[in-house]
Structure formats: C-alpha cells, structure tokens
Amino acid sequence: MxxxxxxxxxxxxxxxxxxxxxxxxxxxxxxxxxxxxxxxxxxxxxxxxxxxxxxxxxxxxxxxxxxxxxxxxxxxxxxxxSDGKGWWSTFKDQVTPRALDLAETEARAASLDNYETFYIPGYLQLPEYTEAMFEDAYPERRQATDAAVRFRIERQRILTDERQRQFRFVIHEAALLMHFPGKAVMRAQLKHLLAISELPNITVQVLPFTVPKKPPRANSFLICAPSSAPLSTVILDGPTRAEYLVDQASIASYRDRFEQLSQIALPAITADRSMQDDSRDSWGLIQHLLYLLQE
Structure with missing residues (x-):
C-alpha cells in the first residue's frame, strides 16, 4: 500500500x-x-x-x-x-485543509468548550458577521469569501442536529464591543446570542472587563471531546495555522483553564430569566451593550 x-x-x-x-x-x-x-x-x-x-x-x-x-x-x-468523508467533503476545493480538519474533528465530538477573546465564536456568528471577518482575508477573491461563509454556516448545523452535543462558550466582553462588522450587524449579532443561548444544549457566558479575579493566561481555544475523554483534542487557532494538542497533560491543562474562566465569568444566559431580574449576569451585560449600540 x-x-x-x-x-x-x-x-x-x-x-x-x-x-x-x-x-x-x-x-x-x-x-x-x-x-x-x-x-x-x-x-x-x-x-x-x-x-x-x-x-x-x-x-x-x-x-x-x-x-x-x-x-x-x-x-x-x-x-x-473512517474514510474522512462528510458534509465538508463538498468544500474540499473551496476551503483550506485546516478548515476541513476542524469540521471533521468537531463532528466526532459529544461536547465542545470554546473560549474566545476578540471575536464571536464561529458557531454563533451570523452570516453578515462572518462575511466581515473574511473580507480582509480574501480582499480580491469574492468567491473565497462566499465559500468561507457557506462553510461556517454548514458547521453551525451541529448546534441543533440530532446528536444534541453540549456546547459551552465563554466570550470575553472585548468580542462584544467590536464594531468592525458595523453597528447594525453587531446589534443583530448580540440579539442572536441571546436567542441561541435559550437552546438547552448551549451555555453562553461573558467574561467582563470588570472581573475581580485574575483570569488564567489563555488565548482563544476550543476543546472537542468525544465520548471517550482521552481522545479529546484542544485546538489553538492561529493566524496562519491551527495547532492540535492531543497529549493528556495539555488536554487537562486547558480543561482546567476553561473551568476557571467559566467560574469567574458572569452567570450564563438562561431561557427562564425574568425581564425584571436586575442581577449582574451575561444576559444583562449583552442587553446593556445592545442599548449602547442604539445611540
């Protein structure tokens, strides 16, 4: 062979x-x-x-x-x-190999934990937000931008497919303050965060600038965990390449970091939150940022 x-x-x-x-x-x-x-x-x-x-x-x-x-x-x-084939196979000639690897890796996961610093997590992005993300990457290749947007939309289907994977997101407040997509898109994006957070398999928390405790050192990362925990993968997404960490020490370290981030972040958005509830939580902060975007 x-x-x-x-x-x-x-x-x-x-x-x-x-x-x-x-x-x-x-x-x-x-x-x-x-x-x-x-x-x-x-x-x-x-x-x-x-x-x-x-x-x-x-x-x-x-x-x-x-x-x-x-x-x-x-x-x-x-x-x-596995032969490595899936829905992503139709994009083989349209997106990068690292994008295909990501789609295949997350498709095997039973749960995913994602921490993001400057951008809305890809799973939660509106198409208009994603388009703004990729415009600079492919300034003279409209087809490449369109393919990247369509690929990300397809990736998002795992949020609501029959496997009901568990997703946990911790998003730094900095990501919610970015205006590069335009105010109208950011307003729609923040409303989308509130709406999708009501799904039972999705947890969204915001890490505010005013957090009183020192956060663990961490750039953006994703933990994809299949049913067998030892086969989990930590993915660090860099400007030109993604780094896959598969040794047990790294996996344990990033699991611990995510738990620390979750503990110091604001309480998660919940579907049954009362409009009159004035407690400081992720829902309240996003609502405040929505108000500021109306000015």
Missing part, C-alpha cells in the same frame, strides 16, 4: 494514540510489530500516520497493550477505519 503524502488530523491522531499506547505498555516497535506479524518499519509508518491498520490487527494490538476501555477502543477503531 502506498504511503500517504497528505495526512489529516484524524489520521495523525490515530498514529499518535498507537504510539502512546505502545510506549505505555513498554513495547519496542519491533516487539509490538511481532505481536501482529508485522515488521517494525510497517508499524513505524502506521504510528507516523503514513498508512493505516486493519481492524482485526488493531483489536489484537490493543488487547496486547492491555486496553480495557471499550468506549476508547471503539472510538479509536473509528478513527482508523
């Missing part, structure tokens, strides 16, 4: 997990390969994500490594067996 020349994040994660399991079990590449009648070079290629591993050999190898977590084993098997 020919070795891969392009490796997706899903394929990369499969190889990383196999190497981690082998090392934790105390096997060399040569000894582990011998367990499934495979040479060391071929197993090295598998761990480097250059090629795959058939389900029967995978099951045998996991058993020899001492794996007993059935949920983990099943999800790892899915990573290895």
């Amino acid at each position: 020919a070795l891969r020349t392009e490796i997706s994040e899903r394929q990369r994660r499969f190889g990383v997990e196999l190497r981690r399991l082998r090392e934790e079990a105390g096997f060399t590449v040569k000894d582990a390969g011998a367990l499934i009648d495979m040479g060391a070079p071929q197993l090295s290629h598998i761990e480097a994500s250059r090629t795959g591993l058939d389900p029967a050999r995978l099951s045998n190898l996991l058993t020899r490594y001492g794996c007993t977590d059935e949920t983990y084993m099943a999800e790892l098997g899915d990573l290895g067996a």
Whole structure:
C-alpha cells in the first residue's frame, strides 16, 4: 500500500494514540510489530500516520497493550477505519485543509468548550458577521469569501442536529464591543446570542472587563471531546495555522483553564430569566451593550 503524502488530523491522531499506547505498555516497535506479524518499519509508518491498520490487527494490538476501555477502543477503531468523508467533503476545493480538519474533528465530538477573546465564536456568528471577518482575508477573491461563509454556516448545523452535543462558550466582553462588522450587524449579532443561548444544549457566558479575579493566561481555544475523554483534542487557532494538542497533560491543562474562566465569568444566559431580574449576569451585560449600540 502506498504511503500517504497528505495526512489529516484524524489520521495523525490515530498514529499518535498507537504510539502512546505502545510506549505505555513498554513495547519496542519491533516487539509490538511481532505481536501482529508485522515488521517494525510497517508499524513505524502506521504510528507516523503514513498508512493505516486493519481492524482485526488493531483489536489484537490493543488487547496486547492491555486496553480495557471499550468506549476508547471503539472510538479509536473509528478513527482508523473512517474514510474522512462528510458534509465538508463538498468544500474540499473551496476551503483550506485546516478548515476541513476542524469540521471533521468537531463532528466526532459529544461536547465542545470554546473560549474566545476578540471575536464571536464561529458557531454563533451570523452570516453578515462572518462575511466581515473574511473580507480582509480574501480582499480580491469574492468567491473565497462566499465559500468561507457557506462553510461556517454548514458547521453551525451541529448546534441543533440530532446528536444534541453540549456546547459551552465563554466570550470575553472585548468580542462584544467590536464594531468592525458595523453597528447594525453587531446589534443583530448580540440579539442572536441571546436567542441561541435559550437552546438547552448551549451555555453562553461573558467574561467582563470588570472581573475581580485574575483570569488564567489563555488565548482563544476550543476543546472537542468525544465520548471517550482521552481522545479529546484542544485546538489553538492561529493566524496562519491551527495547532492540535492531543497529549493528556495539555488536554487537562486547558480543561482546567476553561473551568476557571467559566467560574469567574458572569452567570450564563438562561431561557427562564425574568425581564425584571436586575442581577449582574451575561444576559444583562449583552442587553446593556445592545442599548449602547442604539445611540
């Protein structure tokens, strides 16, 4: 079988997990390969994500490594067996590979935690807001901007699909004060935040400038957690590339940061909030910002 020349994040994660399991079990590449009648070079290629591993050999190898977590084993098997196709496949020639990797990663998640500093989370953006986001990225390529907007709209379908994933958002107040899309768009965007926060699987909190406690050091990040927690992924989105953190120490660190941010942020928006409730919460702050945008 020919070795891969392009490796997706899903394929990369499969190889990383196999190497981690082998090392934790105390096997060399040569000894582990011998367990499934495979040479060391071929197993090295598998761990480097250059090629795959058939389900029967995978099951045998996991058993020899001492794996007993059935949920983990099943999800790892899915990573290895998947052909990587989904709704995002229709955008293959229209958006970047990193966008395709993101869509595939979040599609496997059962829950997602997202912290944003300067922008509204992509899952919650109106098309007009997204368009303003990408205008500078593709100033002379209208088709690229349109494709990016359509791709983001498709990504947002996971908010309300049949899987009912749990979403938690902590948004810094700075993101709510940005006027680059124009005041009319920002008014509509803030109203959209209030409306979508009423969905039972979505929690939105605002981290205000006036927070009395020191926030943990953190730029924007996303935690995608499938049913098997060890297969969670932390995604750091940079200007030119996205960084995928998959080691357990990093995952635990960012989980802790998100919990700290959630604890010091304003209380979440709730569907049953009374209009007369004057307590300081995320709903109240957004309403205040809406009032300022009317001036």
